Amino acid sequence: MNEALLRALPRARRYARALAGNQEAGDALVREALMALRESPPPGDGPTVMLALYRAVSAQVKDAAGEPGGLSVVERQVLLLTALEGLGHEAAGLVLGRTGDEVAAKAAAARERLREGARADVLIVEDEPIIAMDLGQLVAACGHRVAGIAATQAEAVALARSLNPTLILADINLGMGGDGKSAVAEILREMTVPVIFVTAYPERLLTGEAVEPAFVVTKPFDPMTLAIATYQAVTGGLRLS
Incomplete structure (x- = not known):
């Protein structure tokens, strides 16, 4: 695997996991994308390779209308690429085989709903x-x-037990109060709940070497980024089969 692909992997994992709704299915998308690119390696520099990897991941998911009142597959892809991954409309269009104007229209419609x-x-x-x-x-x-709001690892576990939340939004570093990843790991041993991690260093969570989060939002972020991530987390992402 060339160096440009290796550098692109953390972002591709984040996109694929958010698209699929969980780590296992997202990483399977990335593996299939890498196999496809092995047959036809992308030319060019880092940004070109990154777009090719996004495109290879996206190509494995067929567009569909989605649930009534929900977002279609392509609308989810557009929002994740533009808000979570920070691509412009033209770049997202290259990934999805659409024009920049089409992407902008899809994004606007999806935000409304x-x-x-x-x-x-x-x-x-x-x-x-x-x-x-x-x-x-x-x-x-x-x-x-x-x-509820928890400031420490112990408080997070206690509140999760008492409140039974349907989503957890967690920072990684809790200062003297412990570790966000450890708190979430303890909570997930007792219940099943989607988790979004918030961090300024997403690449540290996306190494592919251990159990990792399905949803990672990079600090700083805007409300739309959080809205998209929470929608994907709560709805479970896409049905891939």
Whole structure:
């Protein structure tokens, strides 16, 4: 595998996992994409290779109308590529085989319907009070309810047990209060709940070497990025079969 592909893998994993709704299915998409690119290696520099890998992942998922009132496959892809991965409309169009204008129209339509999607009771795990308050406001702006806010690892586990949230939004570093990943791991031993990790260093979570999160949002982020990630997490991503 060439160096450009290796550098592109963390972002491809993030996109594929968010698209599929879980780590296992997302990583399977990436493996299939790499096999396809092995047959026809992408030429050019890093950005060109990154787009080729996004395209190979996207090509494995057929477009469909989605659930009534929900987003179609291509709308999910457009939102994930533009908001989560930061591509412009033209670049996302190259990935999806559409024009930049088509991508812009799909994105606008999807944003209009996004708040009508699944609602969640969210447990926020964040040790900085101001950041936790900001996250709570973003969660509410996305149409969800803040079930509780935990500042430490122990508090996160206790609140998860008592509140039974339908989504967890967790920072990685909880300062003196422990570790967000460890808190989530303990919670997931007792219940099944989707988790979105918030971090300034997503590549540290996307190495492919251990159990990793399905959803990673990079700091700083805007409300639309969080809205898309929560929609994917709560709805379980795409049905791939």
